[in-house]
Amino acid sequence: MAADAHRAFKDRLYGLFARIGQTLASPRRLEILELLAQRERTVESLAGELGLSLANTSQHLQALRQAALVETRKEGLYVYYRLADPAVSDLCRSIRTVAEHRLAELERLVREHFGDRSAAEPIGMDELLKLARTKDVTILDTRPPQEYAAGHIAGAISVPVDELQRRLRELPRDREYVAYCRGPYCVYADRAVEILQAKGRRARRLLEGFPEWRAAGFPVYIGAEQGVLR
Amino acid sequence: MAADAHRAFKDRLYGLFARIGQTLASPRRLEILELLAQRERTVESLAGELGLSLANTSQHLQALRQAALVETRKEGLYVYYRLADPAVSDLCRSIRTVAEHRLAELERLVREHFGDRSAAEPIGMDELLKLARTKDVTILDTRPPQEYAAGHIAGAISVPVDELQRRLRELPRDREYVAYCRGPYCVYADRAVEILQAKGRRARRLLEGFPEWRAAGFPVYIGAEQGVLR
DNA sequence: GAATTAATCAAGTAATCTATTGATTACTGT
DNA sequence: ACAGTAATCAATAGATTACTTGATTAATTC
Numbered sequence: 001m002a003a004d005a006h007r008a009f010k011d012r013l014y015g016l017f018a019r020i021g022q023t024l025a026s027p028r029r030l031e032i033l034e035l036l037a038q039r040e041r042t043v044e045s046l047a048g049e050l051g052l053s054l055a056n057t058s059q060h061l062q063a064l065r066q067a068a069l070v071e072t073r074k075e076g077l078y079v080y081y082r083l084a085d086p087a088v089s090d091l092c093r094s095i096r097t098v099a100e101h102r103l104a105e106l107e108r109l110v111r112e113h114f115g116d117r118s119a120a121e122p123i124g125m126d127e128l129l130k131l132a133r134t135k136d137v138t139i140l141d142t143r144p145p146q147e148y149a150a151g152h153i154a155g156a157i158s159v160p161v162d163e164l165q166r167r168l169r170e171l172p173r174d175r176e177y178v179a180y181c182r183g184p185y186c187v188y189a190d191r192a193v194e195i196l197q198a199k200g201r202r203a204r205r206l207l208e209g210f211p212e213w214r215a216a217g218f219p220v221y222i223g224a225e226q227g228v229l230r
Numbered sequence: 231m232a233a234d235a236h237r238a239f240k241d242r243l244y245g246l247f248a249r250i251g252q253t254l255a256s257p258r259r260l261e262i263l264e265l266l267a268q269r270e271r272t273v274e275s276l277a278g279e280l281g282l283s284l285a286n287t288s289q290h291l292q293a294l295r296q297a298a299l300v301e302t303r304k305e306g307l308y309v310y311y312r313l314a315d316p317a318v319s320d321l322c323r324s325i326r327t328v329a330e331h332r333l334a335e336l337e338r339l340v341r342e343h344f345g346d347r348s349a350a351e352p353i354g355m356d357e358l359l360k361l362a363r364t365k366d367v368t369i370l371d372t373r374p375p376q377e378y379a380a381g382h383i384a385g386a387i388s389v390p391v392d393e394l395q396r397r398l399r400e401l402p403r404d405r406e407y408v409a410y411c412r413g414p415y416c417v418y419a420d421r422a423v424e425i426l427q428a429k430g431r432r433a434r435r436l437l438e439g440f441p442e443w444r445a446a447g448f449p450v451y452i453g454a455e456q457g458v459l460r
Numbered sequence: 461g462a463a464t465t466a467a468t469c470a471a472g473t474a475a476t477c478t479a480t481t482g483a484t485t486a487c488t489g490t
Numbered sequence: 491a492c493a494g495t496a497a498t499c500a501a502t503a504g505a506t507t508a509c510t511t512g513a514t515t516a517a518t519t520c
Contacts, residue, residue, distance in 0.1 A: 016339070017325050017329050018257040019329075020254075020328055021251060021254030021255040021256070021260065024251030026478080028478090030244050030247050043498090044497085052479090053479075054497070055479085055482095068333055077486080077495060084332060085332060090328075091327070095250050095251060095321060098317045099250055102318075103249075106243075106246050109243060187236070272467090273466070273467060283510070284467070285467085285511080286508075288469090289468090292468080304516090307465060307518065308517095
């Protein structure tokens, strides 16, 4: 009977979908994907930032590659991993959305760690876009410089949070600032706002990060060269 | 140092996200979610359709409930499971999208099973909406009656594929038909189109299914009562 | 209240997954 | 060719997961 063939088809079909799901079943791999959403990176560099062993990181990356979620290029000794498709980034965001909607524990955890975020007066992406068009506002990219170089919000300047303290003189008191970073659960922008406010600047944080901004189709600069608006 | 606390936070944060991912790592559970996207169902009914044991189905459903992806209500002896949030449906679709973009194997599998689908002249959702507004077209819901009852494309009539053969007289020859079903990988609509064309009707299939139509915000009837447009 | 039925629980086994360790490969620069 | 480094491979132990079987719980019907 054809029902058997149909069962077999469904098994294989959902088997393929589950392969994607399996790849998203590890906290480490999800964290790797989030980092790769900022820029391509080497195995070593990821292992360093995540505090994982090189071999372990390599294995996770291979799992991601087998599921075709990431691609690689080799340059000299280094293998650079990157997201294979913007849809992968969307998928990660989709998981986050479900977690936010459904897991009360997430909200508790975030409140516990970030405390009351209202001091940073978080603003949304639409709001920032409007603000940037109508008023003078300085947008600060608080991520590491390589991530800024790989792509950033149009008009933003790179002020990695580590350098903010000693580069304060570049940021006049009479301006308004909005800081952003990797995403809603990244602390860079919060720290930056804290420092800026302590030093008498009017500063807020963008609720979302660069990947969300790009996914929304808002204006970005891509690539190392500045001035190339896409 | 605060870095430890921050590592712990990240571990817990991505642990939560991974809990969603883990739940999506099983082909069975993905299939269950797809069925629940059509309507709420009992454990027994799902077990029957999926060909799983009752206990096994119950365990999968509990995994889904623990991850807060589904909710339940009890009615008499039966426990009805339903999707907890439209975002869950979006998430499943997101997985499918990535699989379609990235897994060449998927395309091969689908072609192998469906053969050349062009005979069914699949049309997209926008196209159908336009068609329904400008021309006379009969939209056929080929899913089981309960799924139609739980929600269907506005204006569609229920003709479960099993009943199509003997209800042909209700479908005049001089009309144009578009059949839809559960989703792009469901065969109901394909079978319906085959039968209709064999019997001299002009028929095509909607590429997507009801969940996609609803998610797109297109007009639907929800609930058992017909005539309630939302 | 006894029988029936839907669903869950509990325990066990086989299979799979994660991270570690040490060895190996691939490429660079001398 | 050789040393040095990035990455991968291979083997392993420990934890987790999927499914089965048989017992138990909860609601209904007689």
